[in-house]
Amino acid sequence: MVDAHGCLIRRLASHSRLNEAETQALRELQINVRTFPPDHSILSEGDRTGESCVVLSGMVCGSKVTAAGVRQVTNFYIPGDIPDLQTLHLPVMDHGLSSLTSASLGFIAHTALQDLAYRHRGIAAALWRNALIDSAIFREWVVNLGGRPAAARLAHIFCEMNLRLRAVGLARADAYDLPLSQTELGEAAGLSTVHVNRCLRELRDEGLVTFRRGEVRVLDWERLKSAGDFDPTYLHLREGVGQG
Amino acid sequence: MVDAHGCLIRRLASHSRLNEAETQALRELQINVRTFPPDHSILSEGDRTGESCVVLSGMVCGSKVTAAGVRQVTNFYIPGDIPDLQTLHLPVMDHGLSSLTSASLGFIAHTALQDLAYRHRGIAAALWRNALIDSAIFREWVVNLGGRPAAARLAHIFCEMNLRLRAVGLARADAYDLPLSQTELGEAAGLSTVHVNRCLRELRDEGLVTFRRGEVRVLDWERLKSAGDFDPTYLHLREGVGQG
DNA sequence: CGAAGGCTTGATAGACCTCAAACACAGTGG
DNA sequence: CCACTGTGTTTGAGGTCTATCAAGCCTTCG
Numbered sequence: 434m435v436d437a438h439g440c441l442i443r444r445l446a447s448h449s450r451l452n453e454a455e456t457q458a459l460r461e462l463q464i465n466v467r468t469f470p471p472d473h474s475i476l477s478e479g480d481r482t483g484e485s486c487v488v489l490s491g492m493v494c495g496s497k498v499t500a501a502g503v504r505q506v507t508n509f510y511i512p513g514d515i516p517d518l519q520t521l522h523l524p525v526m527d528h529g530l531s532s533l534t535s536a537s538l539g540f541i542a543h544t545a546l547q548d549l550a551y552r553h554r555g556i557a558a559a560l561w562r563n564a565l566i567d568s569a570i571f572r573e574w575v576v577n578l579g580g581r582p583a584a585a586r587l588a589h590i591f592c593e594m595n596l597r598l599r600a601v602g603l604a605r606a607d608a609y610d611l612p613l614s615q616t617e618l619g620e621a622a623g624l625s626t627v628h629v630n631r632c633l634r635e636l637r638d639e640g641l642v643t644f645r646r647g648e649v650r651v652l653d654w655e656r657l658k659s660a661g662d663f664d665p666t667y668l669h670l671r672e673g674v675g676q677g
Numbered sequence: 678m679v680d681a682h683g684c685l686i687r688r689l690a691s692h693s694r695l696n697e698a699e700t701q702a703l704r705e706l707q708i709n710v711r712t713f714p715p716d717h718s719i720l721s722e723g724d725r726t727g728e729s730c731v732v733l734s735g736m737v738c739g740s741k742v743t744a745a746g747v748r749q750v751t752n753f754y755i756p757g758d759i760p761d762l763q764t765l766h767l768p769v770m771d772h773g774l775s776s777l778t779s780a781s782l783g784f785i786a787h788t789a790l791q792d793l794a795y796r797h798r799g800i801a802a803a804l805w806r807n808a809l810i811d812s813a814i815f816r817e818w819v820v821n822l823g824g825r826p827a828a829a830r831l832a833h834i835f836c837e838m839n840l841r842l843r844a845v846g847l848a849r850a851d852a853y854d855l856p857l858s859q860t861e862l863g864e865a866a867g868l869s870t871v872h873v874n875r876c877l878r879e880l881r882d883e884g885l886v887t888f889r890r891g892e893v894r895v896l897d898w899e900r901l902k903s904a905g906d907f908d909p910t911y912l913h914l915r916e917g918v919g920q921g
Numbered sequence: 922c923g924a925a926g927g928c929t930t931g932a933t934a935g936a937c938c939t940c941a942a943a944c945a946c947a948g949t950g951g
Numbered sequence: 952c953c954a955c956t957g958t959g960t961t962t963g964a965g966g967t968c969t970a971t972c973a974a975g976c977c978t979t980c981g
Binding site: 935938948 | 969
C-alpha cells in the first residue's frame with residue numbers, strides 16, 4: 434500500500450514551502466485510493482468529475498484522438514503528479530486520461546481541495562505552482578513537436594522524464610524505468626512506431642542512450658541533452674536536481 | 678486609449694462569476710499601461726519579473742527558439758489574455774514573449790494580484806480558471822502539432838482564433854483580422870513558410886477559407902471545422918459563442 | 922522611383938510514413 | 952517440456968509529405 438498523503442505532501446513540498454499547519458491539514462485530507470490495470474481508461478473526454486487525483490504508483494498519460502484516428506499523448510504522469518487538477522475549476526474533461534502500467538491513484542473531492550486552498554494560503558500557492566509547471570511542460574512539448582526532428586524529440590523526452598523521475602526519487606541519473614512501448618513513445622512524439630524504432634537505433638549507435646523493454650540507460654548525458662536540445666528551466670525544479 | 682480595467686474584468690467575467698465587491702476591487706487595481714512596436718520583445722527567456730500583464734490591444738505571442746535556430750510559437754495572445762500569469766508563482770520566464778503587431782499591455786504588480794486573490798475568493802477562482810484554459814490550449818496545440826497534417830493544422834488555428842476573438846468581440850463568424858505573416862503562421866504550426874503558402878492555397882481552392890494580408894475569410898465554417906478536426910470543448914467557452 | 926518585405930511558384934532533396942514480413946519474447950495450454 | 956499465441960520489436964522497400972533552395976512577383980513605403 435502506498436502512502437497517499439506522503440506522496441502528495443512530498444510533491445507539493447518539492448516546489449513550495451508548506452508550514453506545519455498546512456502539512457497537518459494535508460495529512461487530514463480524505464483520499465480515496467483506487468487501482469487500475471494497464472491500458473485502462475481513467476477519465477474520458479467529456480466526463481464531468483467532482484474529484485481530482487494524485488498518481489501514487491505506476492504511470493498514466495493524458496491523450497486525445499484525432500480525426501484520423503491517431504492517439505496523441507499530451508503528457509506522461511508519474512507518482513506525485515495531479516493529472517486532472519484542472520477539473521477543480523473546469524469540471525468537463527477536454528482530454529482523456531488512462532493508465533499505461535497498472536497504477537494506483539488517490540482521489541480527493543474538489544470541495545475538500547477548495548476548502549483547503551481557501552484556508553491555507555501556502556497550499557493554494559502550491560497547487561497553483563503545480564498547475565503552472567504542468568502548463569510549462571505542455572509548452573515545451575509544443576516546441577518539441579513543432580520545432581525538432583524525430584530523434585531530438587525522443588532524446589528530449591528521455592531527458593525530461595529522467596529529471597522528473599529523479600525529482601521524486603524514482604530514477605538514477607544513468608538509468609531508469611520508463612514503462613512504455615515504442616508505439617506509446619511514438620504517440621507522445623508524434624511519430625510512427627517504425628520511425629521511433631529507427632531513431633532509437635540511431636541514438637543507441639551514437640552512444641547517447643538505449644531503450645529496451647521499458648528501461649532507459651543514459652550512456653552520455655551531456656550529448657543526450659544536446660541532441661534533445663534540452664534545457665531544464667521549464668521544469669522549475671529546485672536547485673540540486675539534475676544539474677549534473 | 679484602452680480601458681485596461683474593463684478589458685481585464687470583461688475577460689474574467691466571460692468565464693467566471695464576479696460579485697460587486699470583486700468587480701470593484703478589480704477596478705481599483707493599479708494598472709501600468711505600456712505600448713510596444715511590432716516584433717518587439719516584451720519578456721525574454723530567463724527574465725525575472727514582479728508583474729504580470731494583460732493584453733489590451735494588438736497581438737502578442739509566446740515562443741521559444743530551438744537549437745536549430747527555429748522559432749516555435751507556443752501561443753497567440755489577444756486582448757484580455759494574460760500571457761505571463763504564470764510569473765505570479767514561477768517568476769523566471771521559461772519562454773519569450775513578444776509583440777506581433779503594435780500592442781498595448783497593462784502591467785499589474787504580483788503583490789497586488791496576490792493580495793486581491795487572497796481577499797476575494799471569486800477573483801482567485803477566475804484567475805485559476807484563466808490559467809487552466811491556457812493550459813488546455815497548450816494541450817490542444819500539442820495534439821495539433823503532433824497528430825495532424827499541415828493543412829489541418831492551419832485550419833485548426835483559424836478555427837481556434839476565430840472563436841477566441843469572437844469571445845472578446847473582435848471577430849465576426851465569417852471574417853476576422855489575424856495580423857500574422859505566413860512565416861509567423863508557420864512558426865506556430867511547425868511548418869516552413871513555403872509549405873504554409875501551399876496549404877493556404879489548398880484551403881482556398883477547396884473553398885474553406887482564405888487568408889490574405891492578415892484577414893481570414895471563412896467560406897465554409899462546417900467544412901473548415903472538419904478539415905481542422907476542431908472541437909471547441911477545450912476552449913471552455915460559455916454557451917452561445919461559436920456553436921454555429 | 923527604388924528598396925524591402927512578404928507572397929508565390931518550381932525543382933529537388935530529405936524526412937517520415939505505410940505496408941509488409943520476419944523476428945524476439947513472455948505467457949498459455951496441452 | 953513444448954508448441955502456440957499475442958504483443959512488441961526490427962528490417963526492407965516504396966511512396967508521400969514537407970523542407971530547402973532559388974528565383975520572380977507583388978505590395979507597401981519612403
